[in-house]
Amino acid sequence: MQRITVHIVLMAATALALGGCGFADSRSPLPEFMRVKESDPPPLEPPPDVKELVRNHLDSVFMAASAPRNVEVSPARHDLRGLGWTACVKAELTSANGKPLGVQTYRISINEGLIFDRRHVEEEDTCLSESYEPI
The missing domain is CATH 1.20.5 (Single alpha-helices involved in coiled-coils or other helix-helix interfaces)
Known part of the structure; x- marks a missing residue:
């Protein structure tokens, strides 16, 4: 036993x-x-054509009721927290009751050729120092 x-x-x-x-x-x-070998990070996707993307999907950035005018975009920058891209978009907007809001700037997040997020820019954001081109 x-x-x-x-x-x-x-x-x-x-x-x-x-x-x-x-x-x-x-x-x-x-x-x-x-040891187990670490896997290689996935390759970066090519930079998107921000002008065309925003032109074709303007409703993803601005509400139709805001009647965006003089829309301008910045070049795409690689998102440091992921595999996607970010860009800045600004335009003259109108409020829902018809009063002008002035120029509003948004940071958009692009992944796999689609706009999947937008955020209003804050004062410490780098969008204020970007160069813009009209779409």
């Missing part, structure tokens, strides 16, 4: 030791050749 218990303990210890080899990630203290 004792012999069977010793064999079970030895097999369990061996299984535990060998099972730990599967967890040798890139930050483990094991030698380099025993």
Whole structure:
């Protein structure tokens, strides 16, 4: 009986030791050749044509009731927090009751050729120093 218990303990210890080899990630203290290699980051998509994208999807940036005029866009910049792109868009807008709002600026996020987010620009944003071109 004792012999069977010793064999079970030895097999369990061996299984535990060998099972730990599967967890040798890139930050483990094991030698380099025993670690799991880190995967390469996915490639960046080419910069989008912001002028055409905004021209074709103006309703993704501005509400139709705001009647955007003199729309201008900045060049696309790589988004530092992801794989997409960001750009700035500004236009003269009108409020829902017809009063002019003046020039409003938005930062848009572009991923896989689509505008998926827009945010009103704040004072510390870099959109204020960008160069713009009319669409």
